[in-house]
Amino acid sequence: MDTNRIVFSGSGGQGVITAAIILAEAAVLHEGLDAVQTQVYGPEARGGATRADVIISQKPIYYPKVVNPNILVCLTQEAYNRFSGIIWPGGLLLTDSHYVKKQGRIEGRHVTLDMYQAVMKRIGKPIVFNVCMLGTLIGLTDLVRADSVMKVLESKVDAEFIKMNKEALELGIEIATSGE
Amino acid sequence: MDTNRIVFSGSGGQGVITAAIILAEAAVLHEGLDAVQTQVYGPEARGGATRADVIISQKPIYYPKVVNPNILVCLTQEAYNRFSGIIWPGGLLLTDSHYVKKQGRIEGRHVTLDMYQAVMKRIGKPIVFNVCMLGTLIGLTDLVRADSVMKVLESKVDAEFIKMNKEALELGIEIATSGE
Numbered sequence: 392m393d394t395n396r397i398v399f400s401g402s403g404g405q406g407v408i409t410a411a412i413i414l415a416e417a418a419v420l421h422e423g424l425d426a427v428q429t430q431v432y433g434p435e436a437r438g439g440a441t442r443a444d445v446i447i448s449q450k451p452i453y454y455p456k457v458v459n460p461n462i463l464v465c466l467t468q469e470a471y472n473r474f475s476g477i478i479w480p481g482g483l484l485l486t487d488s489h490y491v492k493k494q495g496r497i498e499g500r501h502v503t504l505d506m507y508q509a510v511m512k513r514i515g516k517p518i519v520f521n522v523c524m525l526g527t528l529i530g531l532t533d534l535v536r537a538d539s540v541m542k543v544l545e546s547k548v549d550a551e552f553i554k555m556n557k558e559a560l561e562l563g564i565e566i567a568t569s570g571e
Numbered sequence: 572m573d574t575n576r577i578v579f580s581g582s583g584g585q586g587v588i589t590a591a592i593i594l595a596e597a598a599v600l601h602e603g604l605d606a607v608q609t610q611v612y613g614p615e616a617r618g619g620a621t622r623a624d625v626i627i628s629q630k631p632i633y634y635p636k637v638v639n640p641n642i643l644v645c646l647t648q649e650a651y652n653r654f655s656g657i658i659w660p661g662g663l664l665l666t667d668s669h670y671v672k673k674q675g676r677i678e679g680r681h682v683t684l685d686m687y688q689a690v691m692k693r694i695g696k697p698i699v700f701n702v703c704m705l706g707t708l709i710g711l712t713d714l715v716r717a718d719s720v721m722k723v724l725e726s727k728v729d730a731e732f733i734k735m736n737k738e739a740l741e742l743g744i745e746i747a748t749s750g751e
Contacts, residue, residue, distance in 0.1 A: 403726070412610065415612055416612070418612075419612040420616065425612065426612045427610065427611050427612065428610040429607065429610075430592065430609075432595055432598075432605065432606045433605065436599050437600060437603075455609055455611065455635055546583070546584075
């Protein structure tokens, strides 16, 4: 696909903005793509909902806002209730089954996986939940390669935490490929 | 002013994206303003230049990209060389005198301060250079209040580092008000 329009949503502290920045930098710095990463803070931000948008494209990006994402990630019930309606028909919706209860159907593919519990069981640190989610997302799509994400993590994360981030990324990929 | 268009620029690792996010969240969460925060990654990102844009407004923001900032911060020579020309006439340009050598004149107010050396001397940790710069910026302008920035830092930073961040913010304000 020439252009992917991705929205990550959840609550402050789940690391969705960081995940969006890591994905954008992986695409730009290691895959030669263009990217725009945006936080549009509206009134919902004051209610605790966080939204981070990424556009990744093989072509220059002229309009940086995502209106209808073809890939949507919702990590809280509030984010799901608020944003699931904006998905592009035929798009991919990824939700975390620990936080989000599916309600109704969307016009696309809805994948719900227990990323949070997997992180807590295998790694025991909620801080890498977002990296696991990113692993799951790249396991489900062909957005960027895992080694591109890993290179960005290595440039951003303190040396002592790199191993844990790598485990979280690999765990996410494993979850994506082992079962839905 | 109804709307401020701010561009932070520097190199990866100086924390300009984090500074932009902190400023946007301070405006939205603690001052009731609207904000958009964007990273537009073009080819220059692969050369190591980082740019993070913030729009802060009392009104809804329809176009999230900054073309001509009325406030521009350049933390490397490369960022200054690349971006100083885009400043809005009459705008404020803040550069770090440790990293940036002034060349020519801009159509606005150019403030150059040695924020980096001040941080290294007083605190000794380059990691809070970006918070000091944010302090200087809010000391020079009326973008947001210091306590709004501090609340965001308290929500994001590990407890053990909050004191250091507060010192860096206060140091930045001190630099802004004590001498140019």
